[in-house]
Amino acid sequence: MAVVETRGLVKQFGENAPAVAGIDxxxxxxxxxxxxxxxxCGKTTLLRMIGGLEPPTAGxxxxxxxxxxxxxxxxxxxxxxxxxxxxxxxxxxxxxIAFPLKAAKVPKAEQQKKVAWAAGILGIEGLLDRRxxxxxxGQRQRVALARALVREPNVFLLDEPLSNLDAQRRASARDELxxxxxxxxxxxxxxxxxxxxxxxxxxxxxxxxxxxxxxxGTPREIYDDPADTFVATFLGSPPMNLxxxxxxxxxFRPEHVAPxxxxxxxxxxxxxxxxxxxxxxxxxxxxxxxGEVEGTKAVARFPSTVDVPAEPGxxxxxxxxxxxxxxxDAATGLRVPGPA
Amino acid sequence: xxxxxxxxxxxxxxxxxxxxxEGVLGPLMLLPAVxxxxxxxxxxxxxxxxxxxxxxxxxxxxxxxxxxxNFVDVAKNGTFQKALRNTFIFTLVSQVLVLTLANxxxxxxxxxxxxxxxxxxxxxxxxxxxxxxGAIGWLWLLDPVYSPIDWVLRQVNLLGPGTIFGPRxxxxxxxxxxxxxxxVLLIHTWRTLPLxxxxxxxxxxxxxQDVKDAANVDGAGFWRQLIYIRIPxxxxxxxxxxxxxxxxxxxxxxxxxxLTRGGPIDNTQVLASWAYFKGIEGGNLxxxxxxxxxxxxxxxxxxxLMLRMARRTETT
Numbered sequence: 338m339a340v341v342e343t344r345g346l347v348k349q350f351g352e353n354a355p356a357v358a359g360i361d362x363x364x365x366x367x368x369x370x371x372x373x374x375x376x377x378c379g380k381t382t383l384l385r386m387i388g389g390l391e392p393p394t395a396g397x398x399x400x401x402x403x404x405x406x407x408x409x410x411x412x413x414x415x416x417x418x419x420x421x422x423x424x425x426x427x428x429x430x431x432x433x434i435a436f437p438l439k440a441a442k443v444p445k446a447e448q449q450k451k452v453a454w455a456a457g458i459l460g461i462e463g464l465l466d467r468r469x470x471x472x473x474x475g476q477r478q479r480v481a482l483a484r485a486l487v488r489e490p491n492v493f494l495l496d497e498p499l500s501n502l503d504a505q506r507r508a509s510a511r512d513e514l515x516x517x518x519x520x521x522x523x524x525x526x527x528x529x530x531x532x533x534x535x536x537x538x539x540x541x542x543x544x545x546x547x548x549x550x551x552x553x554g555t556p557r558e559i560y561d562d563p564a565d566t567f568v569a570t571f572l573g574s575p576p577m578n579l580x581x582x583x584x585x586x587x588x589f590r591p592e593h594v595a596p597x598x599x600x601x602x603x604x605x606x607x608x609x610x611x612x613x614x615x616x617x618x619x620x621x622x623x624x625x626x627x628g629e630v631e632g633t634k635a636v637a638r639f640p641s642t643v644d645v646p647a648e649p650g651x652x653x654x655x656x657x658x659x660x661x662x663x664x665x666d667a668a669t670g671l672r673v674p675g676p677a
Numbered sequence: 678x679x680x681x682x683x684x685x686x687x688x689x690x691x692x693x694x695x696x697x698x699e700g701v702l703g704p705l706m707l708l709p710a711v712x713x714x715x716x717x718x719x720x721x722x723x724x725x726x727x728x729x730x731x732x733x734x735x736x737x738x739x740x741x742x743x744x745x746x747n748f749v750d751v752a753k754n755g756t757f758q759k760a761l762r763n764t765f766i767f768t769l770v771s772q773v774l775v776l777t778l779a780n781x782x783x784x785x786x787x788x789x790x791x792x793x794x795x796x797x798x799x800x801x802x803x804x805x806x807x808x809x810x811g812a813i814g815w816l817w818l819l820d821p822v823y824s825p826i827d828w829v830l831r832q833v834n835l836l837g838p839g840t841i842f843g844p845r846x847x848x849x850x851x852x853x854x855x856x857x858x859x860x861v862l863l864i865h866t867w868r869t870l871p872l873x874x875x876x877x878x879x880x881x882x883x884x885x886q887d888v889k890d891a892a893n894v895d896g897a898g899f900w901r902q903l904i905y906i907r908i909p910x911x912x913x914x915x916x917x918x919x920x921x922x923x924x925x926x927x928x929x930x931x932x933x934x935x936l937t938r939g940g941p942i943d944n945t946q947v948l949a950s951w952a953y954f955k956g957i958e959g960g961n962l963x964x965x966x967x968x969x970x971x972x973x974x975x976x977x978x979x980x981x982l983m984l985r986m987a988r989r990t991e992t993t
Contacts, residue, residue: 385890388890388894389893389894390890390893390894409893410890410893410894410896411893411894411895411896411897411898415894416894416895417890417891417894419887419890419891420887421885421887422887423885423887423888423890423891424888424891425888425891425892425905425906426888426910427909427910436892436895436897436905437895437896439901439905440895440896440897440898440901441896484891484895488896494894
């Protein structure tokens with residue numbers, strides 16, 4: 338178990354804008370830390386640098402207080418799970434899991450014991466004689482995790498390990514993966530572009546865009562208190578509404594808009610919002626009402642259990658609790674502190 | 678409620694165009710390939726089988742059936758033993774060498790270094806040279822009197838009076854049985870190496886980067902990755918390269934024909950060259966065909982293996 342730290346980490350490919358543009362990040366011990374961002378934001382490059390698969394252009398990487406920047410991957414005591422799982426196709430599951438042990442020249446008897454232990458934790462004892470191509474996506478993922486686990490690394494690096502699973506498997510895989518991490522208690526860095534995965538599993542989330550960390554915090558912090566308009570609109574689906582007003586951008590989440598009378602009992606100042614409805618989407622559990630606020634497009638979200646009139650083409654007097662309103666600088670997009 | 682079956686105007690059923698019908702278009706597209714194979718492979722093969730069981734010569738082209746007499750005659754000939762042995766030895770040894778060297782070359786060429794394109798081009802060059810030209814080049818390099826190889830050996834004091842390669846000033850590459858065999862062997866290796874290298878290089882590039890990365894992270898060093906990851910993953914493609922090389926070497930007559938004409942005293946004779954000397958230069962078409970037919974079982978076996986591998990790659 339160890340703390341992972343990066344100091345001023347930069348990676349530049351050729352003459353392009355840097356893929357990673359100076360990242361300072363420190364995990365806590367045993368933490369599930371998620372790197373979240375859109376494709377091409379540099380999150381995978383950052384992970385590969387931590388793993389030693391990509392040499393940084395500048396900066397340092399520390400694992401467990403040791404500067405490992407110049408060490409090859411095999412000397413870093415890390416384990417990685419790839420998006421494709423990267424199982425060795427010509428080896429049985431047992432040999433796949435044992436491979437890191439063989440490389441570390443662990444004695445045969447010890448190898449077998451550890452393979453059985455790792456397979457037991459992931460519930461794949463029955464698959465040890467199979468070849469990777471005979472496994473389902475979920476089984477492959479568990480084999481990849483077992484291979485990562487078997488040598489008891491200091492750090493797990495996971496690169497979008499759930500993106501090859503179908504949507505139904507993904508929900509249960511999230512649950513399994515987080516449960517697994519809690520059981521073994523190993524510091525885990527998890528890369529994803531999926532905010533549901535990030536919010537659902539992360540102890541903390543680092544939101545990354547254009548090679549920089551835009552915000553680092555717990556899922557609640559980054560959702561409720563976004564540091565800038567990028568974080569505000571990247572998280573949440575549909576994203577936070579941003580309405581220009583008095584040289585600022587006024588931000589509020591779609592679920593925070595409601596008819597005035599419904600909010601009056603909630604305690605707190607109300608900010609009126611004149612909402613012109615244009616279109617409605619019924620999604621079963623909830624309704625999304627698209628419309629305009631002061632000439633800017635906006636969305637409101639109502640649970641299906643609440644009956645809110647919102648007919649397309651009509652204007653409504655909605656409101657938002659003042660504490661749910663966030664203000665952003667119109668030019669920089671940065672959060673402006675203080676009440677809206 | 679509207680009824681679905683409303684009154685229709687009489688339907689006009691459009692007809693498919695002739696060339697949109699697979700039953701017509703398919704055979705039509707296949708036809709050139711079929712004509713080509715029948716005319717240039719099937720017909721000569723049938724003719725060779727017919728010749729090998731007849732008494733046809735250049736002078737008397739009547740096909741009189743003689744059964745397996747030609748095969749018996751050929752098999753009794755002392756040269757047959759030599760040719761058969763040489764054919765197999767040249768093929769097997771050169772392919773073992775090719776496989777070893779091609780693996781090394783492919784590994785080198787898959788790494789990133791300056792001038793990689795130039796080296797790749799140079800490696801591929803022997804393959805692009807027509808074999809007759811290549812063999813003539815080697816004929817000069819191995820010339821009994823003017824061989825540049827001998828000259829180099831003399832300059833570094835390995836050849837000449839009082840040196841390891843003997844007192845004489847030349848090696849006489851093509852005049853001594855063992856050296857002539859070695860020369861043919863090395864030229865075959867030189868010639869099939871580029872193809873095998875390119876095939877293996879393609880195989881190496883096809884190994885997913887993730888798998889290599891995983892091996893790196895899992896703590897495997899260069900040799901462990903080579904022996905446990907790369908070579909096992911390359912095995913199927915190595916088999917393809919070897920099968921190709923075997924066919925090319927097994928059936929080749931040009932190298933022997935240009936370099937040694939089978940000599941000295943048939944010591945480098947192979948089935949293909951002997952069939953040519955007997956059948957074309959000697960005029961005994963029937964015996965020439967019979968000699969060539971001895972290649973057939975091996976080639977048929979290799980072809981079956983190739984087709985099997987092709988089918989396996991199709992299904993996985």
